[in-house]
Amino acid sequence: MQDFLIEMLECPACHGELIWKISNRTENRIEEAEAVCKNCKAVYPVQKGIGIFLTPDLPRNDFWEEVGSQLAQFLQKNPLIEKKLMGVPLNDLNPADQNFRASILEERGKYFLAKATIDVALSKTYTPEYLKCFNSQIDYLIAQLSSFDCPIVDLASGRVEFAEIMLRKLKQAIIITDFSPRILYRNRKWLEFFDLYDKVSLLAFDARRTPFKDGAVEVMTTNLGLANIENPGNITLELRRIISGKFFAISFFFQEDDEENAKIIKKFGMDKFLFKHSALKAFRSAGWKVKVENMMIGKASPTPKGKVIEEGVLDALPVSDTRLEWGVLTAH
Ligand SMILES: C[S@@+](CC[C@H](N)C(=O)[O-])C[C@H]1O[C@@H](n2cnc3c(N)ncnc32)[C@H](O)[C@@H]1O
Known part of the structure; x- marks a missing residue:
């Protein structure tokens, strides 16, 4: 750091x-x-x-801790499946298996190949409308951020899909954060390889209990991060405590009448930030002024399941075809 x-x-x-x-x-x-x-x-x-900066008291499911090593271990024990995943032409695999192949290539340090594989996989994993809406949010947010001079804190950065774009397009220092030290270490190696590490700091903390002083963060971003936080509790209050300027969250929202997806979303307690009405309410009740900018609606479908890695799942949502409302939730 x-x-x-x-x-x-x-x-x-x-x-x-x-x-x-x-x-x-x-x-x-x-x-x-x-x-x-x-x-x-x-x-x-x-x-x-x-x-x-993790505190021992908050329960957390570190998906990355489990997934990364599990797949590698599974392939080690099943050499025939390993061959079917890694030893065939990329186009013979479905997009889910292409994604799994990319993570194994990355674990083996083959970063260029991993990146090229992810690029091929992504274009087939999501509907064209999903990708169009997503890319539009990225362009919109990058344009907003270019007017700030301060370091940018990115929350729940995951595999830095968005933070990497910020590093390529913006001049500011970027603080990449996640509650998984394992994914942050992966990010360090990945960003060093692509010569993007100079402006980066890596911090592990839980978004619900951050290590920042009151008002210490001028600008915070997150790409689809809020909805990934299980039991988010009073996170909007914690964000308000630490952010003195603006908070930008690339977001998509499900329609209130999309019963099939809503059932799963509610079952897993993810409804707070996946419906626009409740997301805005969560911010307003913590004293934020909030709106959703650059709104657009696009079709989305469940991501394909693996065939070689049987039933391997990429995104848990949506579970059925739907129309998502996209935007950048902007709060100050
Ligand atoms: C899938 S990523 C979101 C996409 C990511 N922002 C990107 O641009 O690539 C979501 C991340 O949220 C992290 N996460 C989940 N709950 C969290 C919490 N309570 N605090 C911090 N990070 C959390 C997960 O470890 C995961 O890496």
């Missing part, structure tokens, strides 16, 4: 001041350190350049 972050951070558990013991650093980066809370004595390490 870059040095300038020290000024912005506090204990995520009790908001106490952090005392830093840095054991390994480069010119403007901390590689290995410990930040100890003066108040509650909690210890937060910096390892492999990643600041880890």
Whole structure:
């Protein structure tokens, strides 16, 4: 993580001041350190350049912790399936299996091939309308962000689909965050390989309990991040505590009368940010001024399931054909 972050951070558990013991650093980066809370004595390490500010009390399902290694282990035990996935022409695989092949290529350090494979897979995984709406939100948000000078904090960055675009198109420092240290370490290797790591800091924290001081973040973004947060609780209040400027969330919303998808969304408690009405309500009730900009509607279909990796699922939603309303939720 870059040095300038020290000024912005506090204990995520009790908001106490952090005392830093840095054991390994480069010119403007901390590689290995410990930040100890003066108040509650909690210890937060910096390892492999990643600041880890996870508190023990919040339950979390780290999907990345499970998935990455599971697929590799499965292929190791099933060499015939490995051959069917990795040893055939790419076009012989369906888009889901192409995505799985890309993650294995990446785990093996074949980054160029992995990236080319993802590009082929993506164009067939989603409907043209889905991709058109998504790309329009990206272009819109990049244009908005270009007028700011401050570092940008990206929430629930995942495999940096959006953060990577920011790094390629914007000049600002980007703070990439997720509650999974494993995905952040993957991101470090990926971004170093593509020569995009210079402006990056990596922070592991739970979006519901962040390590930022009050008002320390001027601009925060997230690409489809809010809806991925299980049991989001009072996250809009936490965001309001730390953001002094603007929050931008690339989002899609399901229609209120889409009963088939709504049933699953509600079953998994994901309704807060997947319906426009409740998303806006969650922000307004935490004192934000909020609107959805660049709105457009496009058809979306369930993502295909794997054939080689039988029943391997990419996106959990939608479960049936639907029309999604896209936009950039903008709050200040
Ligand atoms: C699929 S990604 C969203 C797409 C991503 N923003 C991109 O541009 O590629 C969602 C991420 O949210 C993370 N996540 C889920 N719950 C979280 C939480 N409570 N705090 C922080 N990150 C969380 C997951 O680990 C996952 O990597």
